[in-house]
Amino acid sequence: MMFSNKVSSSVSKDATRDFLVKYGFILVTLISFGIFFSTQQTFRLSTTFFSMLKYTSVVAITGLGITLSMAVGGLDLSVGAVAGMSVTLSAMAMVVYNQPTIVAVGLVLLVGFLIGCMNAFLIVVLKIPDLLATLASMFVIQGLKLVPVNGQSVSSGMMLTNGTTAPGKFTDSFLQIDGGQLGVIPYAVLIWGLLTVLIWLFLTRTTWGRAMYAVGSNPEASLLAGIRVKRYRALAYILSSLLASISGLILASRIGQGDISAGNSLLLDSVAVALVGTSVLAMGKPNAWGTALGAFLMGVVITGLTIAGFPYYGQDVVKGSVLLLALVFSFTLSRKKARFISAT
């Protein structure tokens, strides 16, 4: 009798743990949403909800890029710098060179693509470990963006070095990227949603995504299974950079000027949401919906606390705690070993 009791209690314990590991993070998100929803009147407004999503979209989209680099077993540390570069570049194009929206957007995406290619070159051809290669390119990009603007933020009506006033300004259509909305949904949120669905399809439903996860799990075994490992690692970094430049466009549209400090905290935030994403539904691996939910939870907690009067300088403590909680789900509670960042 005692024996059977022992077995059944340990089985139910395991079941509770498995449930926690699988749904724990979704529960945490729902509970925090519920708490803020019931205690804070402002939080209940739909405008608060959508502005929270809009605020979150930048981190979330960059996080999607991190998700891709983590899927191939690496980590792209240059995403924050790429987003910052995009802010400066779009400001330069429109304010200093008086170009239309399409040119600014095209330029930003082109440069994002080129930086991705450079990262891929460093990692795949020159064989520098992912973390180190993107750390170096992060510094280079952060420094490079300051050169054409002499280390100054670019804003309309500013004095240029040749003594004239900057001829252009942020175009109205460019400002619509972040400011505009379709019905009640801001464009930025639509872009986020669309990209999440695309990356989800890409990673889980296509041969490309499957091959990327294979490379992240065991590059040697993947190579011998005929997977073109180098090609997929390159692709991951190019896409990661492109996603970072898209979030840079949203950020630029929000700030409305070429703020040289823009994107500074983006790297850590987006790594955090992607890591949080690995614990959602006990996936144990980077995934698009997890990253989206991770970003959403961060948004809920930060917005809720801000409305409740929590000081802004304490935000990092909250973000860090959320990340820690997610890591406890992934590593401490899960019996399946979480796998990411194997390249370190």
Added chain:
Amino acid sequence: MNKSLEIRSIRKSFGSNEVLKGISFRIEPGEIVSLLGANGAGKSTLIKILSGAFSEFEGDIFIDGQPANINSPLQARSQGIETVHQKINEGIIAGLSVAENLLFDRIATRDISAFISPSKMVQQSKSVLRELELDWDDTILKDDVFNLGIADQQQLLLARGLSHNPSLLILDEPTSALSQVETVHLFKLIQKLRSNGVAILYVSHRLGEIDELADRLVILRDGVIQDIQKKPFNWNGALHDMLGMDTTESDVQRKERRGDVAVLEIHDAKIFRNSDPWSLDIKKGEVTGVIGLLGSGKSEFAKAVFGANKIFGGTFTLNGHEYKPKSPTDSIARGVFFISEDRGNEGILEGWNIAHTTSLPFLERISMGKFLRFDQESDLARKMIAKLKIVAQSDRSFVDSLSGGNQQKVMVGRWLMQDSKLLLLDEPFRGVDIGARREISRQIRDLVLTGSAAIIFSSDVDEILESADRILVFAEGEIHHDKYLSETSRNEIIQKMSEVA
């Protein structure tokens, strides 16, 4: 030092799954007891209990008649139990030198200061090696352990274990990475240890080794001891107990097949910088067995045919067409498949299920455009599971949770599900139980009947005799023997292998 080991009614469960169901036996000082069992019989679990890796289990362990507490590897060691595990990676500390690895246990327990000078370290580690009669010079000892071959790493772990003067030595598949010559060396050592009164628990899949070494045989199946035999062993009965089925003679004896049409023509292949070039035809309709010691160049040759490695010269023709594989992707597209000898590092993807592992080399074939067809993928995996009789709950079971034999069936099976021209199998029977080995061997023979060719690379004579029609002996990058099974003998093959040594 001479102590006996007795275990009584050892039980161990994982969740609701009872892996050991009351195991009792004794090992006397100076006795070699061999533990025989198919994958999943509970051998590894028992070894882990004795080596202190599992602290939770039922039953008692007595050393020299005294009850012993073994709850950690350190406790096991202090009671005189030393284990050399099969998985070399679990014992070798990458990034440290060979000498540091040899002395690692004592550095870890601070018997040796971490600030010992390198030259002193080399001196001390030489004394560890003396026991094994290994003669490694200072350059090797100071080198990163990563640069040692897999066989030398195995020897290193054995030397480290012996340096503690154990009264019970557990050897788990100690020869799986060793060549024939090194195996002979190891056996001499084991016999010396026996005469010194060390009790030895020897675990291996190779019956020939057990027959040569063991005094008694403990046969395990499904967590229960089926029989304990004394020398001379009744192998037919042992296999019967181990596999739980009749192993008829006809299973081992088979008809030799001879093909006539060449699939792969090799012209002037030069494996090493200083080896002579040779030419060879690999024929369809027969299984070619390549046997050679470690370093004979057989793995280099296999990987070169697969496009994963470059050799110093030579050209290939596949079914009459030029064949110059630049990558595995190329060769897979041409129908040349390869299964690595290193299942853990070059085969299995951690956390991947059977279906995903099976479809990986052929993603294009289970997709529409670039979109995966999950139904086709599951279908493929289920067919493979049925074809190779893989023991798994479903096609979504993790490959790394399967037993070694079933893991290998997945590794081999995924290539058997597609049409191939040539299948290259490097050490396909390593760490695989006899049941799985026979099944894989049978599948390969079936495959060549459909017009494919297969080459099995192995360093084990019996494996080759059991699976190949045509037998090639490789040594120093050259072919030293090329005969059909019926034209050659075990002795001749071994003689050809040792001629160069």
